[in-house]
Amino acid sequence: MKLLEIKDLKVYFPIKDKLFGKPEKFIKAVNGVSFHVKKGETFGIVGESGSGKSTIAMTILGIHKKAGGEIVFKGKTIESKEDFKFLRKKVQIVLQDPEASLDPRKKIKYIVREGLDIYKIATKDERNKRVKEVILKVGLTEEVLNKYPHELSGGQKQRVSIARALVLEPELLILDEPTSSLDVSVQAQILNLLMDLQERLALTYIFISHDLKVVEHIADRVMIMYLGKIMEMGSAQDILLEPLHPYTKALLSSVPLPDPKRRKDEEVFEGEVPSPLDPPRGCPFKTRCKYAMNICDEPPKPVRMNDRLIFCHLYKEG
Numbered sequence: 001m002k003l004l005e006i007k008d009l010k011v012y013f014p015i016k017d018k019l020f021g022k023p024e025k026f027i028k029a030v031n032g033v034s035f036h037v038k039k040g041e042t043f044g045i046v047g048e049s050g051s052g053k054s055t056i057a058m059t060i061l062g063i064h065k066k067a068g069g070e071i072v073f074k075g076k077t078i079e080s081k082e083d084f085k086f087l088r089k090k091v092q093i094v095l096q097d098p099e100a101s102l103d104p105r106k107k108i109k110y111i112v113r114e115g116l117d118i119y120k121i122a123t124k125d126e127r128n129k130r131v132k133e134v135i136l137k138v139g140l141t142e143e144v145l146n147k148y149p150h151e152l153s154g155g156q157k158q159r160v161s162i163a164r165a166l167v168l169e170p171e172l173l174i175l176d177e178p179t180s181s182l183d184v185s186v187q188a189q190i191l192n193l194l195m196d197l198q199e200r201l202a203l204t205y206i207f208i209s210h211d212l213k214v215v216e217h218i219a220d221r222v223m224i225m226y227l228g229k230i231m232e233m234g235s236a237q238d239i240l241l242e243p244l245h246p247y248t249k250a251l252l253s254s255v256p257l258p259d260p261k262r263r264k265d266e267e268v269f270e271g272e273v274p275s276p277l278d279p280p281r282g283c284p285f286k287t288r289c290k291y292a293m294n295i296c297d298e299p300p301k302p303v304r305m306n307d308r309l310i311f312c313h314l315y316k317e318g
């Protein structure tokens with residue numbers, strides 16, 4: 001069952017030359033992206049900084065306005081303020097930096113309870129009971145409830161962020177680089193906690209990361225993005241074991257992997273990432289791709305190969 005469908009999503013940010021003038025240009029942060037997330041799965045979105053992956057998350061939650069396309073959640077098109085209010089009760093986000101996302105002046109019990117207070121869910125006693133239950137679920141003890149964020153370690157703070165998201169009993173959790181700011185040893189603990197919670201609470205995840213190693217660990221399917229567009233999408237296992245798109249190959253070869261078989265398609269990036277204000281015409285990866293041909297001046301159409309979708313002129317269907 002499709003829990004979330006994103007159809008031809010476009011998110012453009014205007015650039016103005018003068019304070020009150022008309023926008024001179026637009027950064028096309030997300031440019032015609034379509035995907036769906038099935039109930040119970042972990043859908044990974046991978047790309048370098050500026051690929052548009054976090055912009056997609058913020059647009060799903062209504063924080064950024066879309067310039068085009070459709071967001072469908074549980075079969076309902078999300079368009080009005082009321083629709084987004086409905087969606088935000090069911091979709092929660094955990095951000096990269098718990099330090100910045102937890103209010104330093106508030107005790108943990110108020111931070112975790114905030115969502116229940118805003119939506120006036122249950123009585124005060126019941127809310128406090130739910131806060132205690134959820135703090136145990138994320139592997140913390142009740143003692144942390146009376147502490148302030150600065151009294152906790154990085155890993156504990158990220159557990160609090162996860163508890164704050166879970167207290168509203170969401171159906172979809174967007175995890176935006178949830179382990180990037182943590183020490184390597186703590187990263188593994190948080191990933192294991194997320195996988196354990198998914199199994200116990202039947203959660204669905206969108207897992208956003210620049211780190212293919214982390215995504216490999218947790219995702220069922222993965223979408224690789226570059227400059228606001230999809231490069232390749234399919235099962236995480238297929239894509240990570242045998243990447244087909246030149247960008248995915250280059251991305252993978254830049255990550256040291258323990259399995260020597262995985263390095264057989266050694267590729268490296270050429271050149272710099274183009275300015276998002278002036279992206280290449282046609283395939284966005286054209287300026288860095290060693291296979292670029294004349295036809296790459298045209299935007300590649302999606303090519304379906306088994307369960308995989310590839311946007312590259314090197315491939316043909318059938």
Ligand code: SF4
Pocket residue numbers: 245246247283284285286287289290291292293296300311312313314
């Ligand atoms: Fe390279 Fe052309 Fe494929 Fe783009 S479409 S990745 S430029 S071969």
